[in-house]
Amino acid sequence: MATALETVEAYTGHEYKYGFYTDIETDTAPPGLDEDIVRFISAKKNEPEWLTEWRLQALRRFRDMEQPEWQKPEVGEIDLQAISYYSAPTQKEAPKSLDDIDPEIRRTYEKLGIPIEEQKMLAGVAVDYVFDSVSVATTFKAKLKELGIIFCSMSEAVHDHPELVRKYLGSVVPQGDNYFAALNSAVFSDGSFVYVPKGVRCPMELSTYFRINAAGTGQFERTLIIADEGSYVSYLEGCTAPQRDEHQLHAAVVELIALDDAEIKYSTVQNWYPGDHEGKGGVYNFVTKRGLCRGKRSKISWTQVETGSAITWKYPSCVLQGDDSIGEFYSVAVTNHKQQADTGTKMIHIGKNTRSRIVSKGISAGRADQTYRGLVRVLKGAEGARNYTQCDSMLIGDKCGAHTVPYIEVKNPSAKVEHEATTSKISDDQLFYCRARGISEEDAVALVVNGFCREVMDELPMEFAVEARKLLAISLEGSVG
Amino acid sequence: MTTTAIRRLEPASGYALLFDRLKGGLAGSGAARASSFKRFAELGFPTTRTEAWKYTNLKPLAEVAPSAPVPAEVSLADLDGYLLTGDVRRLVFVNGHLAPDLSDIARLPSGLRVKTLLECVEAEASLLADVDADRALTALNAAFAQGGAVIEVEAGVTIDPVIQLIFVDAGDDAAMLTNVRNRVSLAAGARLRMAETHLVLGTGSITNVVNHFNVADEAELLSDKVQIGTKASRAFGQSVIQVGKNAKFGQTTIGVGGALVRNESLAKLEGPHGDLDLNGTYVPEGGEQVDTVIRVEHLAPNCESNQFYKGVLLSGGHGVFAGKIFVDQVAQKTNAYQQNDNLMLSRDAEIDTKPELEIYADDVKCSHGATVGELDETGLFYLRSRGIDRQTAEAILTFAFAGEVVERLHHEDSQHQARRALLGRLRGGDKLMELV
Amino acid sequence: MLKITNLHARIEDEPEGEILKGLDLQVNPGEVHAIMGPNGSGKSTLAYILSGRDGYEVTEGSVSFEGDDLLEMEPEERAAAGVFLAFQYPIEIPGVANMYFLRTALNAIKKTRGEPEVDAATFMKMLRQHAEVVGVRSDLLKRDVNAGFSGGEKKRNEILQMAILQPKLAILDETDSGLDIDALRTVADGVNQLRSPDRGIVVITHYQRLLDYIVPDHVHVLVGGKIVRSGDKSLALELEEKGYGEALAAAGVASPEPALNA
């Protein structure tokens, strides 16, 4: 019988299912980054003066910064002048209904398994589609409007709700927060905007699908979600990109704000193109996601399933400012072949009796490398703060790596912080038990890995969970050990 | 603008002045001393932007105008309570200078060599060799070190007496800089137990110790380390540990007192089935900071390592724990474990802990845990319901918490020393002295 | 249906000790065989090799199952072909619900055989029925596979899996150990229900008691990696009474120890 290693080598692995490219006309800016490009983007989007200025200010800050190098995955200097900072499908006018959307784009989403069609809407998911940089359609807008919920593209929000955008944009992730956030602040193209008014429970999942399509472009979307007092919203984000030999840059910023008694649940299934088995091509996913629990008893919960991208640096964080606020981070990250991921979270406890919970499950296969990097910081005033962190890594094959780098900084004696982490190989006994019951080796791996991740998967909204489970299995194809 | 530039703290000119003044009298190769000092000057002190020093500010150290360690009078009575009893051989260094009257290395069993650095360094330049090329304090140590022990055990010999090394800081000059270098080598199959005792008897100065432990195949070395400091003393220590095939190294460190105490261990499991055990407890208070920095490298298959550290953070105390387990791709079937538990007993205490895993082999069992919390209220209540006042109850529970580490000291006298020092720190601890 | 000829095997990492040293066994459809033998004699090793566990090396001999070379097949292929092993120590799989696991297994086997898969509703009905028969409480179905099950619950769960998968050749490795009297009877009933002219059953056990319920056609004594004696059910009674010593002596082996260390 083949040994584990032989099996690893025998399988050459799966192909990226979403690697097609959609042939549509796009309106693309010439590559390069300078004040003119920033002005060009701002003008294209017909933005008010203050926003143009805000972008330019960000660009100036960005110029004073250096590409960070503390992460585990090493990337060379990224040539930011070679990237085009704006790419939009050419469409004469903004789509008024779904029928107006370019059929090619619609077909793309169908291939992705997320048809923009009635059924999905009946399933109760309102979807915003961001194609390359521009939001192409937001469904269900009318229904949400009745409740006073604003769910639109960032560009629309800038025009229709400037007071909200101006008040909150950059309030959680300031322009100069970090290198990629500064870049995003200067050139962000579009993204989703959500505002849920006081006391409203958003009755459906809000969802955005991101897709990088055009060649040589980067995607710099910006998402802003505000949950006013006592409101609730669950937001889903999914992403794919075509298969290309060069690297594509995705540097998004997501800001969440929860006021008193509000709750935001943010789920991501990230499946950007990971590059081929030799590490050629693939998306660089350098994203800044941060939530501010500004209000008392507010709650922000991040759930992520990360299977794609060549390199991921991503630390969805919670700033727990309001007393009794809660931050959660549930993560599954799978890396295979030559993928690298450096991901984790930060929980900053400021308010009294703030609680946080971190559950991270990392699976590394092939020649991939994965790092959990987390920070739990309890400030002096955070009386009664609690954190629990569980961080498990599973290794499949003997050429991959798994690393755990948690920082715990506590300045309050009444805080209670617990961190546990384990790293081990996928269990041969479990695999054999499954196989002895007739389950194929690949399915057995998927089954055991899914079991390993169950706690996190359970946090995903139903319709996402099924997709995520499949994605997990696909990502692990060819990794059997 | 460059954000990466500030990674180096320029040592004050006093360091070069001191070196120029002392270099004529330093034992060993003058050229080697000079090149070590040059490397130190080039490296400079690390800043808080250097990951390993993130929580530790060396600016005060960099700004010092260091003075030379001077001989001082210390009597056996001054060491009362810290001398191990039973079958013991002892070397005592006061401010880095050997104190022959206090030492006792007569009747050494055969197979054991105990010498001082001064005796050996002329013949064996490697005693001052780089054990960690990038560490400024190690280079500084190589430039200045005069004190220290060189211990060797021949192959296959089990040494019965315990070797105690006592380092006394008897300085009243906070800028006095004493550098000590020790090397302990166990040849294949040898066994040795030792104790390192670091005592500050004056108001406290700066000590910088580098140890090199080499434990060859099948050998076993157990070491107790007790460190007693004062409000002004600063103690830096680095141990480089090499563990061979089927060999074992164990060390338990108890630290009480010191403005800044930093213990770094760099342990390499170089042969299959090696076993490494590092334990420690720290109890900083009143402006003190204690750092424990560990890097365990699994470089061969089937090795086991354990790190078990407990911190008690008293009022104004700052603890730092950074322990890393590194598992090389060849180190299959590694079992590595690390636990850091912290008890915070005050509002103005701080703990920064960073337990880290870096793993490149798949067939491993590695785990770590870290906790921070206060005393368990239920436990306190239970004791109080049995009539024990709150303060004593707190002392009992805190003592029990740290006690788990104390138990791992191999010599009973070390355990006594540790318990006394711990209780001396705890409010209400005096009432428990009878427990010692 | 199963023919083991001169089987020699050892642990992969330990080239020294051969564990099976020329084992012969033939199981025909409809037969129940009991294998008894002292601890460490190689019974579980035989069971694992038959089901395809990694880590063993067959150095000599052959195993054919319904004419195919069993040793060439992957574990899941053996399962699909109808070989079932009830583990001496069933494995826990955290995070995977017991009933989900069983359904996945059943459908995987059906798919390989080209049979239609069983839909969720039918499966649930079938599962409930069998679970009741073998005494697996319904909460155990929802819990993770074997995780936190008591020793007896794990054994019952193995029998439940067997009942659902309906194997052609069932190998039960000490499924009776750790069971209370009622459980023993339930397990035996489970096995007896499976008994049919086209199935073979191999029961590994230390106790004659189980054989009162599952009456074997043949009893074998495995010592030092070989079958040293075979007989009918009366052999089990004899062993129970006299221990292995006499059986061994009769077989020309003085005591199990030298045979083990040989």
Ligand SMILES: Nc1ncnc2c1ncn2[C@@H]1O[C@H](COP(=O)(O)OP(=O)(O)OP(=O)(O)O)[C@@H](O)[C@H]1O
């Ligand atoms: N993975 C292994 N590594 C080393 N030795 C092994 C291994 N597996 C089994 N053995 C040895 O092989 C011999 C046979 O073991 P086996 O489990 O087959 O015995 P058994 O007959 O099932 O015993 P029991 O009645 O106690 O279940 C024993 O000596 C055992 O220690």
Ligand SMILES: [Mg+2]
């Ligand atoms: Mg057995």
